[in-house]
Amino acid sequence: DAMVIQNPRYQVTQFGKPVTLSCSQTLNHNVMYWYQQKSSQAPKLLFHYYDKDFNNEADTPDNFQSRRPNTSFCFLDIRSPGLGDAAMYLCATSRGGGRETQYFGPGTRLLVL
Amino acid sequence: RKEVEQDPGPFNVPEGATVAFNCTYSNSASQSFFWYRQDCRKEPKLLMSVYSSGNEDGRFTAQLNRASQYISLLIRDSKLSDSATYLCVVNGGSGGSNYKLTFGKGTLLTVNP
Numbered sequence: 001d002a003m004v005i006q007n008p009r010y011q012v013t014q015f016g017k018p019v020t021l022s023c024s025q026t027l028n029h030n031v032m033y034w035y036q037q038k039s040s041q042a043p044k045l046l047f048h049y050y051d052k053d054f055n056n057e058a059d060t061p062d063n064f065q066s067r068r069p070n071t072s073f074c075f076l077d078i079r080s081p082g083l084g085d086a087a088m089y090l091c092a093t094s095r096g097g098g099r100e101t102q103y104f105g106p107g108t109r110l111l112v113l
Numbered sequence: 114r115k116e117v118e119q120d121p122g123p124f125n126v127p128e129g130a131t132v133a134f135n136c137t138y139s140n141s142a143s144q145s146f147f148w149y150r151q152d153c154r155k156e157p158k159l160l161m162s163v164y165s166s167g168n169e170d171g172r173f174t175a176q177l178n179r180a181s182q183y184i185s186l187l188i189r190d191s192k193l194s195d196s197a198t199y200l201c202v203v204n205g206g207s208g209g210s211n212y213k214l215t216f217g218k219g220t221l222l223t224v225n226p
C-alpha cells in the first residue's frame with residue numbers, strides 16, 4: 001500500500017513555464033518535506049510543513065514555493081523553472097516531535113526544456 | 114567541515130565480500146542516526162536506524178561512536194541485490210528543528226558476480 005504518493009512520476013516543462021508537483025500521504029503524519037536531489041548528490045531540503053507551519057530553508061530560491069491545503073496533500077510550485085531546476089523532487093513525511101524516520105515518496109523527475 | 118561526510122566511493126566488491134561504510138557528522142547535538150539505501154533513480158528507503166549500543170539486522174551491522182561523531186555500516190556476505198547507494202543520515206540539521214534530517218552524499222556500492 002502506497003503511503004507517500006507523488007504525481008506525476010515524470011514531468012516535462014518548458015523553461016519559464018510554471019509547474020506544480022503534488023504529494024499526498026496516507027500516514028496522517030504532521031510533517032511533510034520537499035527535497036531536491038540532483039545526480040550523485042545528497043537530497044537537499046527545500047522546505048517543510050509542520051502541520052500548517054511553513055519552514056523555508058535559508059538557501060531555497062524564491063522560485064520555489066509550497067502549499068499544504070490539508071494534512072494529506074502538499075504541493076511544490078516552481079514559478080519559473082530554469083534548466084538548473086531539472087532534478088528529482090522527493091516528498092517525505094514524518095510524525096513530528098523528533099527522532100523519527102522520514103518516509104519518502106517515489107519522487108518526480110523534472111525535465112526542463 | 115561538511116555536516117555529514119561519507120566515504121566517497123564507489124565500492125566494487127565480489128559477492129560474499131564484507132564491506133564497511135564510514136560516516137562522520139558535525140552536529141554534536143544530533144540524536145538520531147540512520148542508514149538509508151537508494152537504488153538508482155528511486156527514492157531513499159530506510160535501511161536501519163543506528164543506536165548507541167550498536168545494532169544488527171541480519172547481514173547488516175550499524176555502529177555509533179558519539180565521542181568521535183562517527184557512524185559505520187557493515188555488510189557481511191554481500192549479495193548482488195545489495196548494489197545501491199548508501200546514505201548516512203543524521204537528525205538536527207543547521208537551524209534547529211531536531212526532526213529535520215541531513216543527508217550525506219552517499220556511497221555507491223556495486224556487488225559483482
